[in-house]
Amino acid sequence: MQHHDQDTSRRDWLKTVALGGAATLAAPIVQAAPAQPAPAARRIPIAISTYSYWHFQEKKYPIDKVIEDAARQGFDGVEILHRQMENETLPYMNKLKRLAFDNGLALPLLSIHQSxxxxxxxxxxxxxxxxxxxxNLATQMGIPAIRMNTGSWRTVKRDANYYKDGKEPPIQGYTDQDAIKWCIESMQECLVAAEKAGVVLAIENHWGLSSNIDYLLEIYKPLASSPAMGMNVDTGNFVGDPYPQFERLAPHATIVQAKTYYGGGHYYDLDLDYKRIAGILRKVNFNGYVSLEMEGKEDPATAVPKSLQILREALS
Structure with a gap:
């Protein structure tokens, strides 16, 4: 009889221990979880346009030299100006592509001229x-975007006055609305091929018709549903106060070109506040490339590193 009682009490004891253990496991852990470090702000990649080394002088500045220089200075990519290419042969294009790859650089943009x-x-x-x-050239070089222009009437001289107001009357017998229609129709045709190739056509505020931001948006918006449609916002190509206009275009930006003017600009001078510009980009969660276009008369050997430092500080 005694033996049976011992068994029962042992069983009860084990049950109590087991239940107590389960209760302990179920009890919330009061210990504070270690504080998670705040996620580091993403570093916006900065490219350099080959144009920064060559402002359409007679002798072209070699693109391969820009690529090597960009790697040495710590850029993330190189934007190729189409008119600066030595030729359009496969060996040349493949050489540029390989050189960029070997140097850990992207080729984010091919800047072309058309109207x-x-x-x-x-x-x-x-x-x-x-x-x-x-x-096709961009596809061969592995470049995901092309800079597009609206074009212009070419009815006024491109002098200091023009860059102040951007005003250009249409050719007699036509209106700006005609030009907007031509831009939309022509872009639509180009977008068919761009979609197939997986290349973005990034339309830029590049003087001409696009000096008027309302016009630029009138062209962009009907095309924006295409997966190949984009916008390249140039910080230096605004008529009047750039910041409110930049704010209007920033939400649509797929790439941004950032101008500097060391030694005085070739066409005009601007003193741009890149901290303010960076703030506008952060507000719209812009994560794409910012491509430096150094348009000043100073030697690129000194002007480009200074420009990079300004952009890095503002965008970090």
Missing amino acids: FVQPKPEDRKKDIEHTLKCI
């Missing part, structure tokens, strides 16, 4: 063909 503000359909067709050819 759809041309009354004759055959003239617009020529520039559509040019764009299609450039889509």
